[in-house]
Amino acid sequence: MDLKEKLLSSFLVFENQIDIDTYVHDVRNDAIKIFEEKGFPTKKEEAWKYTSLNKVLKEDYSVFPQQENAIEYKDIKKYFIHDIDTYKIVFIDGKYSSHLSQTTHDGIDVCLMSSALTKPKYRILIENYFNKAATKDSLSSLNTAFSNEGAYIHIPKNKMVEKPIQIVHFSTGNESATMLQPRNLIVADENSYVQIIERHQSLSDNPVLTNSVTEIFANKRAIVDYYKIQNDNSNASLIDNTFIKQKKESVVSVHTFAFGGKLTRNNLNFFQEGERIDSILKGVTIIGEKQHVDHNTLVHHIEPNCESHQDYKGIFGENSTGVFNGKIIVEKEAQKTNAFQANNNILVSDKATINTKPQLEIFADDVKCSHGCTIGQLDESAMFYMRSRGIPEKEAKALLMYAFSNNVLSSVKIPEMKQRITKIIANKLGVDIGFDL
Amino acid sequence: MSNKYTEDDLREELKTKEYEYGFYTDIESDTFPNGLNEDIVRAISKKKEEPQWMTDWRLEAFRVWKEMTEPEWANVHYQKPDFQGISYYSAPNSKPKYDSLDEVDPELLATFEKLGISLDEQKKLSGVAMDVVVDSVSVATTFKKTLGEKGIIFMSISEAIKEHPELVKKYLGTVVPQKDNFYAALNSAVFSDGSFCYIPKGVRCPMELSTYFRINQAGTGQFERTLVIADEGSYVSYLEGCTAPSRDENQLHAAVVELIALDDAEIKYSTVQNWYPGNAEGKGGVYNFVTKRGLCEKNAKISWTQVETGSAVTWKYPSCILKGDNSVGEFYSIAVTNNYQQADTGTKMIHLGKNTKSTIISKGISAGKSQNSYRGLVQINSRAENARNFSQCDSLLMGNECGAHTFPYIEAKNKSAKIEHEATTSKIGEDQIFYCNQRGIDTEKAIALIVNGFSKEVLNKLPMEFAVEAQKLLEISLEGSVG
Numbered sequence: 026m027d028l029k030e031k032l033l034s035s036f037l038v039f040e041n042q043i044d045i046d047t048y049v050h051d052v053r054n055d056a057i058k059i060f061e062e063k064g065f066p067t068k069k070e071e072a073w074k075y076t077s078l079n080k081v082l083k084e085d086y087s088v089f090p091q092q093e094n095a096i097e098y099k100d101i102k103k104y105f106i107h108d109i110d111t112y113k114i115v116f117i118d119g120k121y122s123s124h125l126s127q128t129t130h131d132g133i134d135v136c137l138m139s140s141a142l143t144k145p146k147y148r149i150l151i152e153n154y155f156n157k158a159a160t161k162d163s164l165s166s167l168n169t170a171f172s173n174e175g176a177y178i179h180i181p182k183n184k185m186v187e188k189p190i191q192i193v194h195f196s197t198g199n200e201s202a203t204m205l206q207p208r209n210l211i212v213a214d215e216n217s218y219v220q221i222i223e224r225h226q227s228l229s230d231n232p233v234l235t236n237s238v239t240e241i242f243a244n245k246r247a248i249v250d251y252y253k254i255q256n257d258n259s260n261a262s263l264i265d266n267t268f269i270k271q272k273k274e275s276v277v278s279v280h281t282f283a284f285g286g287k288l289t290r291n292n293l294n295f296f297q298e299g300e301r302i303d304s305i306l307k308g309v310t311i312i313g314e315k316q317h318v319d320h321n322t323l324v325h326h327i328e329p330n331c332e333s334h335q336d337y338k339g340i341f342g343e344n345s346t347g348v349f350n351g352k353i354i355v356e357k358e359a360q361k362t363n364a365f366q367a368n369n370n371i372l373v374s375d376k377a378t379i380n381t382k383p384q385l386e387i388f389a390d391d392v393k394c395s396h397g398c399t400i401g402q403l404d405e406s407a408m409f410y411m412r413s414r415g416i417p418e419k420e421a422k423a424l425l426m427y428a429f430s431n432n433v434l435s436s437v438k439i440p441e442m443k444q445r446i447t448k449i450i451a452n453k454l455g456v457d458i459g460f461d462l
Numbered sequence: 463m464s465n466k467y468t469e470d471d472l473r474e475e476l477k478t479k480e481y482e483y484g485f486y487t488d489i490e491s492d493t494f495p496n497g498l499n500e501d502i503v504r505a506i507s508k509k510k511e512e513p514q515w516m517t518d519w520r521l522e523a524f525r526v527w528k529e530m531t532e533p534e535w536a537n538v539h540y541q542k543p544d545f546q547g548i549s550y551y552s553a554p555n556s557k558p559k560y561d562s563l564d565e566v567d568p569e570l571l572a573t574f575e576k577l578g579i580s581l582d583e584q585k586k587l588s589g590v591a592m593d594v595v596v597d598s599v600s601v602a603t604t605f606k607k608t609l610g611e612k613g614i615i616f617m618s619i620s621e622a623i624k625e626h627p628e629l630v631k632k633y634l635g636t637v638v639p640q641k642d643n644f645y646a647a648l649n650s651a652v653f654s655d656g657s658f659c660y661i662p663k664g665v666r667c668p669m670e671l672s673t674y675f676r677i678n679q680a681g682t683g684q685f686e687r688t689l690v691i692a693d694e695g696s697y698v699s700y701l702e703g704c705t706a707p708s709r710d711e712n713q714l715h716a717a718v719v720e721l722i723a724l725d726d727a728e729i730k731y732s733t734v735q736n737w738y739p740g741n742a743e744g745k746g747g748v749y750n751f752v753t754k755r756g757l758c759e760k761n762a763k764i765s766w767t768q769v770e771t772g773s774a775v776t777w778k779y780p781s782c783i784l785k786g787d788n789s790v791g792e793f794y795s796i797a798v799t800n801n802y803q804q805a806d807t808g809t810k811m812i813h814l815g816k817n818t819k820s821t822i823i824s825k826g827i828s829a830g831k832s833q834n835s836y837r838g839l840v841q842i843n844s845r846a847e848n849a850r851n852f853s854q855c856d857s858l859l860m861g862n863e864c865g866a867h868t869f870p871y872i873e874a875k876n877k878s879a880k881i882e883h884e885a886t887t888s889k890i891g892e893d894q895i896f897y898c899n900q901r902g903i904d905t906e907k908a909i910a911l912i913v914n915g916f917s918k919e920v921l922n923k924l925p926m927e928f929a930v931e932a933q934k935l936l937e938i939s940l941e942g943s944v945g
Contacts, residue, residue: 071535357862357863360862370874372874372876372877372879373877374877375844375875375876375877376844377875377877378873378874378875379872379873379874380871380872380873380874381871381872381873382869382870382871382872383868383870383883383885384867384868384869384870385857385866385867385868385885385887386865386867387857387859387865387866387867387887388862388864388865389859389862390859390860390861390862390864390889391862391889392859392887392888392889393886393887393888394885394886394887394888395884395885395886395887396868396883396884396885397882397883397884397885398870398872398881398882398883398884399880399881399882399883400842400872400874400879400880400881401879401880401881401882402877402878402880
């Protein structure tokens with residue numbers, strides 16, 4: 026039985042198990058129909074031209090991990106940004122782990138999707154926001170059909186959240202292969218401010234496939250800082266679908282740090298529904314082995330006077346493959362749009378591949394849109410400069426690569442987070458130097 | 463017997479009937495009836511007195527084409543042509559082959575006059591040899607002698623099939639195979655005529671070679687086939703210009719151009735394309751679905767320059783396969799769309815050899831309600847050490863009802879590759895217009911001035927005579943787009 030059939034048949038069981046709220050029930054049923062019709066995307070589809078799911082889908086995933094697994098905080102401490110106080114929402118094999126988490130209902134809601142979907146007091150919010158940003162593509166629909174658990178964050182009007190929120194999804198690998206479908210919903214009301222860090226981590230070498238959907242709503246003048254850390258085991262695959270709807274004068278930035286995993290696909294979609302919006306998309310990708318990272322971004326400029334800034338840096342070693350597919354659409358009404366996109370790549374190995382497709386679709390005339398894309402090597406003269414001053418080759422290379430990605434790092438607003446990323450980069454590049462010298 | 467008349471008999475009878483009266487075998491007629499089947503393909507081949515291998519080659523292409531479906535990936539929308547509603551062969555009224563211009567039908571000459579092209583003038587003033595193609599059959603070839611002395615072969619492809627079969631057989635379909643794509647397959651099956659050019663080893667062609675294509679007879683699709691071979695160390699500059707008289711119904715143009723640059727050779731291929739774009743309401747106009755590709759051997763260079771102002775729908779990607787080491791590919795393009803025109807054009811640079819270089823400069827100008835797309839591929843294969851690419855796509859938008867799109871694909875598999883790609887989209891600055899107005903230049907002129915400046919990088923690459931023509935064309939194409 027292939028994965029699609031398995032998912033379709035387990036949907037029936039799943040629907041009977043959970044509390045059926047009529048609204049969500051209908052949404053789920055519609056979604057499974059879409060998935061049934063479309064199936065998993067193949068390379069024939071333009072958006073999936075450079076990424077094949079075939080290998081990943083071959084595994085015999087268990088769709089609902091059966092047993093509850095407990096893990097000790099000391100074993101997984103390193104996966105958190107632990108040197109500062111944060112809210113934490115932690116899931117183990119898709120199930121909420123209360124003893125590892127630190128949630129709140131005090132002024133803000135940092136809690137669970139499962140309770141938001143079932144408790145009457147959230148009903149209006151769910152009806153207003155749930156599945157309202159996600160598109161009807163097959164993988165998001167699949168997630169919608171099985172949406173049950175994940176993080177639910179609601180920041181009310183004029184509220185500034187004083188500490189970051191960490192959302193961490195662990196998989197224990199107790200089953201031979203696991204498929205997870207977390208669903209997150211984040212609503213930031215007028216004038217609110219929030220920082221969120223998201224991470225998916227597998228704790229064993231067993232294959233994991235995560236098909237995650239995150240919906241973010243930034244209302245008037247809200248500011249959302251979102252960080253994604255992707256540094257997983259070589260058998261873990263992640264399809265991360267993020268949909269962001271922005272209202273007037275809001276600012277949303279998403280930083281994606283892709284350092285590993287077997288296959289990582291980031292579908293990052295911004296919809297600007299108001300004037301004077303700013304959207305920031307930044308990413309650093311450093312991979313090796315046979316890893317595959319695909320960034321697929323969309324910025325949809327619908328209203329006038331908005332901006333978007335994209336900056337993606339990639340360093341590809343060994344047999345790795347990198348894909349960047351960035352799309353900017355500027356609608357007829359979206360005059361005075363400023364949209365920038367940059368994608369710079371370094372190929373370190375002859376067996377590495379980079380495919381990039383920066384795409385502009387522009388229907389308005391009074392706009393400033395530009396994209397730049399480069400593929401190149403480290404500067405020989407800079408290398409020579411450092412070597413001649415006694416810096417070993419490896420360190421010199423690492424310094425240059427760090428400098429290359431620093432543009433993106435410099436806009437990270439949480440210092441501890443920046444340190445952590447720096448450490449990961451040093452680790453990836455195989456050197457033991459702190460770059461903040 | 464009669465009462466045992468079965469379905470099988472009927473089928474048999476129908477079969478024989480068609481065979482007996484096969485309506486397309488009348489090769490005397492100047493225009494074939496509408497429709498396409500194997501008989502038509504055979505008849506075209508027969509009409510052109512082609513050898514058997516050519517007929518087989520066409521049939522092979524036709525069989526492949528039948529299995530193919532029309533591509534839909536391009537960013538254009540149009541009513542699909544009815545391939546059975548087109549006549550696949552038509553010849554000008556008077557029988558071809560003249561020794562001098564005097565023998566040419568005066569009406570035909572009048573058409574040329576209207577288009578502003580006088581063969582005599584061209585001959586005397588610009589020293590351009592022309593192989594004029596009017597609806598599929600070449601009627602005049604000039605300067606053949608001068609070229610002949612150098613050993614240069616420049617003739618229509620149907621003549622070449624007869625006179626130089628060894629060259630045609632060796633190179634035809636090597637760069638654009640019959641099954642390459644839907645329109646290339648169709649062209650391979652039914653191409654009526656086109657140009658053939660061969661430059662021998664070490665020869666530098668003394669003049670710009672040029673061909674004018676025109677669509678003259680209503681309802682006939684034109685399927686041109688061009689093959690240019692530059693032997694080792696040779697050089698040729700080839701011009702192709704298209705103008706078409708106004709027509710109310712959609713006409714299909716599906717040409718194939720193959721360039722082969724052998725070691726150390728250089729081919730410069732320039733196009734000015736001005737097919738009928740349809741009227742201001744978007745009615746009518748030519749569909750231009752062209753496959754153009756060049757192959758570079760060692761140290762060879764192919765340079766494509768194009769100015770696209772016409773056609774209702776354009777679908778065109780002149781490409782370079784940089785097979786040999788140190789080979790160079792260039793692509794310079796201006797695409798102007800106005801009213802309801804749609805253009806999806808760009809290039810492919812396939813780097814296979816070491817130290818290969820490619821440059822892409824594409825300027826898109828959209829006005830009215832038109833859609834203008836750049837679609838390009840830069841591919842660096844794993845053995846292409848030190849490959850270098852520079853791409854620049856700039857778009858200029860006039861008015862807020864048009865669209866400009868870029869779809870660049872970049873695929874690198876070699877770490878020594880250096881690729882740069884940049885694209886910008888902007889409009890004509892109000893300050894620029896104001897500056898011109900202030901100095902007494904009216905807005906329409908000012909726009910023409912700015913557009914010419916915007917496209918200068920490409921216009922400079924055109925041969926002189928063409929550059930002047932192209933500049934005028936830009937102005938004409940954008941007429942009435944102010945406001």
